[in-house]
Amino acid sequence: MEKTKHKKAENQTGIGQLSLVEHSLCPLDRQASLSENLVHQVEYRYSDAKRKRRTAHARVFCPLGLSASDELYLWGLLALTLSLQDDRSDLVATPHWCLRQLGVVDTRSGRGGEQYRLFRDAIRRLSVTSYLCDAFYDPIKAEHREVSFHFFSYDLPSGSSHRAWRFNWDRTFFDLAKHGASQLRFDLELYRSLDPASRRLFLFVSKIFHRRSSLPSFDLRYVAVELMGFSPTVTLRDLRIKVIRCLKKLGACNVVRDAEISRVSKGKYVLSANRGVYFDQRAEDKASMKKLQPIIETLIGLGFETGAAYSLSRKYPARLLEEWADITQAASERFGKAFFKKSPMAFFVDSVSKASKGQRTAPDWWHEVRREEQNQVELSNKSQKLFANLRAELFGDSAVKQSQQDASVETAADILKSFN
Template identity: 45%
Template sequence: MPETHRQQRHGSRSHGFNGIAQLSLVEHALSPLSYDTRNEGFVHRVSYPVYARGKRPVTANVTVSCPLGLAPSDELLLWGLLSLTLSDDKPASVFYATRHYVLSQLGLPVNGSYYAIFDAACRRMEFTTYENTAFYDPVRGELCDIRFGFFKRRKPTGADSERGDRFVWDQQFLEFAKHAYGRMRFPFSQYQRYSPGARRLFLLLRKFFHRRSVTPEFDVFDLAVNKLGLSPQTRIPDLKKAINRYAEELLEDGVLALPSG
């Protein structure tokens, strides 16, 4: 979904809406920030340390295969659909909703052009697969080597059909996202109004702030490339500038505060 999605619309139903993200997936970038709609058939690789209780950190190697590409703003759709699915008292692996309903609930414009944007983002997500050599399984409390997708979608094509779309979640992914130790809540309307890079930083810091009041020290390259999705070919000074731009969005919103003195 495109960058224009980040602007909050007046009267948005997403005001006060509780978003839900899968904890392990906010540890790293799912795709490069420099996305081009022609970038089909790419594979995004990234790594991050996993700190198992009482043990030395293990390196998790992640491979995200994107046959149709994957835009960084598609994560807005992923977390939005997941949040709507899990808002039910008894969430099921099958979620029914019209495009009108999803877009309006997420505070996005409801019109023909955004229907097309929504369809394209859904299709990219449908074909994406995620692999991780040290994924934390919150259900069983252990690290595992795993591969899963996100969801599949059945879209009625008849112009006169009144049926909603049928989204079928990957069983493993939904199991992890439903678990209390595998998910994180966040204010969706606040998340929505940031740029894609700032959104990733926002969720990453939300995870850290859940456990501490001060951010840890980040390696600039690791934060910029592995966690936010900036190009590894970018010079360190330019990576710092990009991180500062995303941090400024959060500073303006009161999410971050500079240390006194």
């Protein structure tokens, strides 16, 4: 991927969840990963409370498939949400703001191109993905536990509206991810410049190199198949070539040094590497992360000058500004300029001022618009039941297994197609 020539933004930091970077979330092969009703099965090793080595088993259920490239948006949106000033589990922002903060587009990019379509497709896939694991590390309770969660749900305006998008993180996943002991912060610009296989290896070695200067000797097949997502049907010789290619890319970025794959016995190879100078030179500016406010761009889009937008953000709560900005934009798109006595900005300021004093509430027509939009993306009761059954089935509920044999139950992909 070609690197941008504009100045790197200080806030381009990604946040990965430490247990999830231990393994792949989907196959690397795009044709296989985007198959409908994909169930990706992986395992990884961990040490229990008694320092005994055990194996964790995870399954990732992807009704609409999942691309390895989607992980850029998962880790990027998580970082943007955690960077907000208030403690919240949702992100309200325009897609242009999100993609600009992630470095996918810059200030000169248009707002209707291919990158926006790819973003929308990725969040659709991520929103219906379910994760199950029988030994996921919970940093809050300091123990490995059986977990099941989604990543997030979303609420988008219909059509070509320029209103903000809303991402609501799954409570279980977000509580795990926001805990400091569960986070891996990384350079999003470097991550974005790598191919999907090298990205996964980059996050994995970053987790280890934050604690030690060298990698333990890892089995090559485990690294290639379980961690990076290459197909288990690929020959060991070809897996070795593919992993070496990724190691060379990380070596060129000074992430690893002295990396090698050694043959220890017939049909068995191990990977080893030392920590590169990248980790010695890297210093994160966490203070700059706190300055991110997606509402600023929304207010500027309404017509406010930058200074006035920041002044409003200091005077009123972000949630209040988000609600009335959405109402103002929806009114403009639905009724036109004739709706406003003076201007959209005057309506917005007057509404926010009165709403903050309890003298104005959101109009009924806006609630109706919101209900219509939510009906377009919410799962039906039938598909919600299907997801619950699938989770129970994968954890061995015999009663649910019997119900899944009912041929009248539609596949998840068939149900979700009706919402596209």
